[in-house]
Amino acid sequence: xxxxxxxxxxxxxxxxARALERGGIAxxxxxxxxxxxVGEASSAAEALALCRRSEPDIAVVDSAxxxxxxxxxxxxxxxxxxxxxxxxGPATDQQQLLAAVEDGADGFVPxxxxxxxxVDAIRSVHAGEAVVPPAMxxxxxxxxxxxxxxxxHVRELYAGLT
Numbered sequence: 001x002x003x004x005x006x007x008x009x010x011x012x013x014x015x016x017a018r019a020l021e022r023g024g025i026a027x028x029x030x031x032x033x034x035x036x037x038v039g040e041a042s043s044a045a046e047a048l049a050l051c052r053r054s055e056p057d058i059a060v061v062d063s064a065x066x067x068x069x070x071x072x073x074x075x076x077x078x079x080x081x082x083x084x085x086x087x088x089g090p091a092t093d094q095q096q097l098l099a100a101v102e103d104g105a106d107g108f109v110p111x112x113x114x115x116x117x118x119v120d121a122i123r124s125v126h127a128g129e130a131v132v133p134p135a136m137x138x139x140x141x142x143x144x145x146x147x148x149x150x151x152x153h154v155r156e157l158y159a160g161l162t
Contacts (some may be wrong), residue, residue: 010126011038011065014056014072015073016046016062023090025060026117035122044073051082057126058106060118063089063096078104087119094139097132107131 001037012029014037016022026037044067051059059082065073074085074160084106089096091110100108107125109118110133121131 008034010035010058010122011054011056012036012122013039013041013047013050013056013059013063014061015044015050016043016061016064016088017042017058021062022025025115025118029060029119029122030031030120035119043067044071044076047073048076048080051077052080056083056088058084060086060088060122063087063093063100063108072099072103074100074105075103086118086121086125086131094143097116100142101132108133150159 003103012035013090014022014026014029016025018051019042020074023050026040029035039050041050042114044065045061045064047061058075059073061077063072063074066075067073074087077083077085085098085104086098086107086109087103088109088111089100089107092111097108107130109121109131111134113121124131
């Protein structure tokens, strides 16, 4: 992962419905001299409003955080042209990873990762890199290729219709 010069401060919003996890992540991130948590959100609507107001560089969001219609916080933020999004999700849940990628996530970090790994991921995403756990990358690529092939097959079927 890349390293960022300490002179540049990365502003972050942390969004998680669970106050203890949200507060713990925010407190741990403030230990890094180049990271500054500008707000915490407990809901998708709160995260969107906070990001619009504070214009952070990155939003760190829980993969399970959704609005009332079931739309992920990542998708809401991306649809609104808001900051880069780093999704925190289950370490072995390929569906959550695939959903995060489809929703436009800039990175995905397993919830069982260390705080140092999260800090490195934030710095990498801020630098414009995509972050995906290496252990999950192979399955993700296979699923995306398979999905693309199915979509191409459907396009071929439609092209044959008169």
